[in-house]
Amino acid sequence: MKYLLVYYGGGMPETPAAQARVLRQWDKWFSKLGPAVVDGGNPFTGAVNKIKADGTVTKVPAAQRASGYSILEADSLDKATRMAKGCPIVKSGGQIAVYETFNAM
Numbered sequence: 001m002k003y004l005l006v007y008y009g010g011g012m013p014e015t016p017a018a019q020a021r022v023l024r025q026w027d028k029w030f031s032k033l034g035p036a037v038v039d040g041g042n043p044f045t046g047a048v049n050k051i052k053a054d055g056t057v058t059k060v061p062a063a064q065r066a067s068g069y070s071i072l073e074a075d076s077l078d079k080a081t082r083m084a085k086g087c088p089i090v091k092s093g094g095q096i097a098v099y100e101t102f103n104a105m
Contacts, residue, residue, distance in 0.1 A: 002038060002101045003080035005087070007068040010094030025088040033072065033083055041070035067094065 012019050030037050044067055050058050067089075074080035077100045084096045 001074065001076070001080075001103060003072045003074055003077065004099040004101060005041070005070045005072060005080075005084050006066050006097045006099065007043075007070075007087075007089050008064055008066055008095045008097070010067055010089035010092045022088060022092070025091075029086050029088055032086065036072050036074060036083060037070065038073050039071040041068055043068040 013022060030040055044065075046065065048059065048065075050060055052058070072080050072083055074083060077098065080100070081098045084090075084098050087096055089096060
């Protein structure tokens with residue numbers, strides 16, 4: 001089963017040395033998860049369009065701005081959640097929503 005991790009908050013430090021340290025933490029976490037990482041994802045830029053039911057488009061994000069995503073494969077939502085707890089974004093004050101995807105096949 002695949003799980004979508006949506007990140008909220010966090011962010012990159014200002015100095016190049018601190019940025020390199022954070023990127024190493026992400027690399028270490030992804031390496032620890034190994035083949036469970038289906039798509040390491042990317043951070044979001046903040047540019048967003050919201051499409052309403054009537055087809056109108058606004059540049060206003062959802063209630064809470066997501067900052068990035070990853071996709072993991074795991075046996076259960078609980079296991080995916082345990083895996084997500086090791087994510088560096090949590091250590092920097094961010095949060096993660098773990099969504100179970102619907103398997104149509």
